[in-house]
Amino acid sequence: MDGEEDSAKMLRSAAQLRGLQAPDVWVPDNEDATAPNMREEGVGNIIEVVAEHGAEFPGEIHPRVVWHRDSPSTRYQGFQQLQELADPANGAIDHLDGFVIPEVGDIDDWKKADEFLTILEHEYGLETGSLSMSVIIESGEAELAMGDLREEIGKPSNNLERLFLLVDGEVDYTKDMRAMTPTGELPAWPELRHNTSRGASAAGLIAIDGPYDDIRDIEGYHERMTANRAKGMLGIWSLTPGQVIEANTAPLPPDTGQWRFEVDDRELELDGADGTQVVTSERVSVDETASGSYRFTVGDDHQELSDAELREELLDRTAYVPSMTDIVDSMEEFEAAKEAGKGAIAMTRSTTLEIDGVEIEISKDRMWDEATYLAAQTPITLFQDVYENRPDQHEELEELYGENIVERALSVGQ
Known part of the structure; x- marks a missing residue:
């Protein structure tokens, strides 16, 4: 940003989060969170920070690049960003798990992004499918495309098996739908969250809700996650460390009834x-x-x-x-x-x-x-997954529940 001595300051802070303050998936954002004239520098910042701190970061790292279903030039810019981030000579790719592609359209557009990743894997000697791809549902086209996934995934003409997260992007979705409310605030769009959860379930993926912009309203953030979990949507985009803590703990069973x-x-x-x-x-x-x-x-x-x-x-x-x-x-x-x-x-x-x-x-x-x-096992399975994949959270989870309950929770249902 103009006037900032270190434009990578926030990236450095995020890369050093640990325990319940650290997300399961960190998305260094080189799209909406980066000014258009700073995106070239933004790619360099992501590479520098990930190369330095990526090995110690406890979650997965999936940078978001630019993309747009209706703009070949934007898609090409996205491909250039992908090339820089994935180039082994730059030192970041060993710590990257995949990429987030925004503003996708119909299923053919998803295949274009998938093909770019396949090209990069071939160019840089990476195993095919080793880079996962998450997409943000920000248009009616993308919403309808989720219905095509079961038929398309697994075809020899694509590598869509690399898909990981389906993320709601309600701000741009509202714009694409030409929706209006009297106050100018976003519609609730419960149908979109249901459809994203259904699409993820049918294709074996993970459904993630978009950002909750009122970062001071932790109660509202909690209520949104509670409503999401009732739809099978276990994840939510977090904007602050406080939201990350809430997102990490709210889906788990409480310590007291x-x-x-x-x-x-x-x-x-x-x-x-x-x-x-x-x-x-x-x-x-x-x-x-x-x-x-x-x-x-x-x-x-x-x-x-x-x-x-x-x-x-x-x-x-x-x-x-x-x-x-x-x-x-x-x-x-x-x-x-x-x-x-x-x-x-x-x-x-x-x-x-x-x-x-x-x-x-x-x-x-x-x-x-x-x-x-089996229904009761769902939150226990989530806890077991968290405990297995996030050893940096073990101490805090044992403080929350007690060592005895943690041990029993890890054994039950096995």
């Missing part, structure tokens, strides 16, 4: 002590009546309920977020039952709710079979 209570389509996180979960909300009240029933109020809605009816109502409004220990305990219990010849078992979770001093015991029963077990 959490009871939640639904009020007005919102979930309250309950304060629990000694097995009692206290519901504190002006919108909710419970009163015992002279007849032995209960008057249950939520907002302006009043119901007179028997003891059994009240328990049922509270059960419908209550949910539990299991901790790492809870998941491991349940999986181990099911594994033991399966070993004993049982195909399904009932799991019970109980607690006491306190509302306005009135205590009500509730119990939730859930039938565990093989399908339930």
Whole structure:
């Protein structure tokens, strides 16, 4: 940047991140994050920093180069950047795992980028397919192209098996779709995130959400990731070390379980002590009546309920977020039952709710079979992958969960 003594300063800082501050995939950006007149210098900066620090960086490194589906000259500039970054004489390629290609179009455009990488591998004596390719879905064309992947991957005329990440690029997608909102803010585009997750699942790839620009809104960032995980999208583009920490920890099971209570389509996180979960909300009240029933109020809605009816109502409004220990305990219990010849078992979770001093015991029963077990295994498998591939995070993960739980989590499901 003009006025900066060291235009590679941010790259140097990112390259030296470790532990939960370091991303699984670092994308040195020579497209949107670099001014057009600085991109030649930007390539040189990436090469210099990666050559110096790449061997020690704990994650993968995938630089983003320029590209555009409608611009042959931009694609050629991207090819030139790829050549510089991949040239063994420049000292960076030994530490690079692949490249991120933005602004792709239909599947033929993806094949052009793939062919450029194949040419570089041949030119520099690299194994074919050794450089992975991630693409950013920033157009309707690219969104539709995801539907072609299952048919195209594996054809002898391409090397699309090198594909790694499918990344949403909602800003440029909004522009391409000619979408408008009254405030000028981006539409939510839940359909795009669903389609990207579906395309990645069908092709054996990884779906990544685009950047969350409000870098101070960690709560909103967390909520976005929670919604994404419900769609099968486990990754998100992070812009700051604080976002990286949240992105590294949020997909993993929490260290403690959490009871939640639904009020007005919102979930309250309950304060629990000694097995009692206290519901504190002006919108909710419970009163015992002279007849032995209960008057249950939520907002302006009043119901007179028997003891059994009240328990049922509270059960419908209550949910539990299991901790790492809870998941491991349940999986181990099911594994033991399966070993004993049982195909399904009932799991019970109980607690006491306190509302306005009135205590009500509730119990939730859930039938565990093989399908339930495999669904519960998803966050454990993620943890196992993280632990295997990120030894720099071991100490922090053991501090978070405890050594015993980490050891059990690494063994369960194997």
